[in-house]
Amino acid sequence: MTAPGTDRRSPYERALGDRISELHPKTAWYFRTIPEGHVGVGTGVFTTAGCRHRWLWPVFRIAESLGVAFAGWEHDVPFRIENRTVAGEALAVRHFDLPGRTWVMPDIVSLGANRILRNEIGPHRTVVTTFDIDVRDGAVVLTIRRVGMRFGRLRIAAPRFLRPRIGLVERWDEQRELHHVNMTIDAPLLGRVYEYTGFFEYAIESETP
16 A cells, blocks of 8 residues: 555546546546656647636736636637646646737646545645546546635635536547547636637657757
8 A cells, every 4th residue: 555645646546546447548648647757748729718708807817917817718729738747746837829928827736635636726826726526428527626715824715605616527539539628617696707628639758858
């Protein structure tokens, strides 16, 4: 048995356990541990991304400055994601090539008790969420449990009645032979406030000469 704190596998791989075999092989490969000295690189295009409601963009400009979500509604957005597994945590950096700028969103995913995933988003880990992971029809499905914000030592948790519903589905598209990702955020009373969906290629590359 692996001693606590010494399991350096991907948090997704540990959370799924034997259920990782239920994933499509390409999707399982994406969520497995990335070897030390390597990086998983995905490149593709989001067919749509952002917030459709212009009146909410001032709020998302704040989120954009925090590296959490960008302001605007765009089509055909090129993007790049870099994934690493470091000491049992999944480190990801996403680059969105938006008109006139490149916006960067980093996050760190770790595994907590009862196979619950913890996601800290932004360069200062400002937004903290916890997720459940599931397998449906060969795809990974992440659904939110809690969401909060962190400013230094200050912690603010969203009450249940204000808590947004965040979901992510990642699967392998057999027809296009590409990975497909779909992320949505729905807020109470407001409905869909943020989303991105698209296709990408993925490869694991060596970072050492």
